[in-house]
Amino acid sequence: MVKKLFFLLCMFIFIGLAYDVHAQTINERIAGKDRFEVAVNISKKGWTDGSDVVILANYNAFADALSASTLAYKYNAPILLTHGDRLTDSTREEIRRLMPREVIVIGGYATISSDVINQLKQIGVSTVRRIDGKDRYEVAYNIANELPASQTVIIAYGLAFADALTIAPYAAQNAYPILLSNKDNISNGVLRYISENNVNQIIIIGGEGSISKKIENELQENRSVTRISGADRYEVSVNIAKQLMGSNRKFFVASGLTFADALTGSILAAKENAPILLTRPNVLPSSIQSFIHQNSASQFVILGGNASVQQNIFDKMFGPLAGIKIVVDPGHGKRDTGAIGNGLLEKEVVLDIGNRLKTKLNxxxxxxxxxxxxxxxPTLSERVEIAHKNGADAFVSIHLNSNEKSSPNGTETYWNSRYASEESKRLAEEIQKRLVKNLGTKDRGIKQGNFYVIKYTKIPSVLVEVAFISNPEDAKKMATSTYREKAAQAIFEGILQFYKSE
Ligand SMILES: [Zn+2]
Structure with a gap:
């Protein structure tokens, strides 16, 4: 009884740690101490009652395994990983738990040796079958032939894993084979499959740097060819989610730099009708951020441990400003020093405040x-152009005030009524009151102003005059990192409040 209670308690703690309810988002991570264990934990989550079939792939050789997700989906089988010459303890235990009738090994003897087959037999697997081929293209072709004949196929680049794995959930659900090609010449596997099955629809995944225009043109004869591309693998994953997988609220997220988690997670993603988005381990690509923001995505399953996808990626996704694009414009620069006073150059102080603000917003x-x-x-028109070109949501210009006399002092924030006037005014209000409070400066209020950068940006925009460089008390504050930090914090909180009450 005590043991059982302890078990229940452990389960409770485990679930408590795994789910992080953040507003309306559910945030889950399937981790493990290495990629073998990540695969095992994915399997445990998706196949609680065991599985008839298990797919086994080499942990280090993605080439053969790229098309395996479609096969795994067909058999409702988890994908587990192995060394070339031996099973890890975690993989062996998981296969024991699943009690499969059959294990399908992907790749030749060089990829997974007969020692591994023997170990599988030793733990009671009655049938071990191998899907092999003379190269990755043929393996993909052979896997395709295990699926029902399809007149639609997906073609992905065979020399990198990202595109093939991010299309995997979609391909698997639709039973579309994933065939592989190199960049400039259609592989035999593709040619054979499309002629044998009268393929009339082809989806190419990746840009022309992966599968060339020449291949696309050749395939186009008598067939409809669609290409889903992007500036990089991250954007390709976003575009797959956007263009093929409809209106999802749930997303799987995996590192774009290692294949293992995306491979083993792709089948669970397919089962849950969720696209896989790829990320850098420590920086969320801006294409993903914008996408998440636009979709108000509500549920994420992160594949892999902290080394694969760092915790700050979570913060990015669920942070209060997730996906919002903000232009920070420290005034002046280079030969234009801005105002000078009390030993300070305006251009230096506002750059420091701007960089601090950047960190907080990030x-x-x-x-x-x-x-x-x-x-x-940058010229003033270039600064405005930066905002428009990037499709920014708000623009904050940072300056210090100056007067011929030393007595004028305090903080003021400008807005302009030409574009987004109501929002600009509100943003100015939110920032102004916090600056005055944080800095203890005189409140000169918000004002309408005709400064170029706030007049011509078509988004909510403000110009902040943090304090007077020409006033000794104000300047004394602006000389210290403490007050620059306070200023950045105030602007940050103002922006935060602006979006909160939007
Ligand atoms: Zn200035």
Whole structure:
């Protein structure tokens, strides 16, 4: 009884840790101490009652396994990983738990040796079958032939894993084979399959750097060919989700740099009708951020441990400013010093505040675009152009005020009524009141102003005059990192409140 209670308690703690309810988002991570264990934990989650079939792939050789997800889906089988010459303890235990009738081994003896087959037999697997081929293209062709004949096929680049794995959930659900090709010449596997099955519809995954235009043109004769591409593997994964997988609320997220988690997770994603998005381990690509923002995605399953997808990626997804693009514009730069006073150069102080603001916005999930990050000088029209070109959501210009006399002091924030006037005014209000409070400066209020950068940006935009560089008390504050940090914090909180009450 005590043992049972302890078990229940452990389960409770496990679930408690795995689910992080953040507003309306559910955030789950399937981790493990290595990729073998990640695969095992995926299997445990998706196949609680065992499985008739298990697919086994080499943990280190993605080439053969790229098309295996479609097969796994057909047999409702988890994909587990092995060394070339031996099963890990975790994989062996999981196969024991699943009690499969059959294990399908992907790849030749060089990829998975007969020692592994013997170990499978030793734990009671009665049938071990191998799907092999003289190269990855033929393996993919052979896997395709295990699926029902299909007049639609997917063609992905065979020399990198990303595209083939991100299309896997979609391919699997529709029983479309994933065939592989190199960049410039259609592989034999593709040619054979499309002629043997009268293929009339082809989906090419990846840009022309992966599968060339020449191949696309050749395939186009008598067939409809669609290409889903993107600037990089991350954007390809976004475009697959957008263009093929409809309106999902649930997404799987895997590292775009290692294949194992995406491979073993792809089948669970397919079962749950969820696309796989790829990310860098420590930076969420902006294409993914914008997508998440636009979709108000509500549920994420992260594949792999912290080394594969770092915790800050979660913060990015669920941060209060997730996906919002903000332009931070530290005024002046280079030969344009801005105002000078009390030993300070305006261009230096506002750059420091701007960079601090950037850090805070980033942590909250915003996509920050700096008009300058060093002592350079973009022109005023270039600064406006940066905002428009990037499709930014808001623009914040940072300046220090100055007067011939030393007595004028305090903080003021400008907005302009030409574009997004109501929002600009509200943003100015939110920032102004926090700056005054944080800095203890005189409140000069918000004002309408005709400064170029706020007049011509078509999005909510403000120009902040943090304090007077020409006033000794104000300048004394602006000389310290403590007050620059306070200023950045105030602007940050103002932006945060602006979006909260939107
Ligand atoms: Zn200025």
């Amino acid at each position: 942590r909250a999930g915003a996509i920050v675009i700096m008009t300058r990050e060093d002592d350079s000088y």
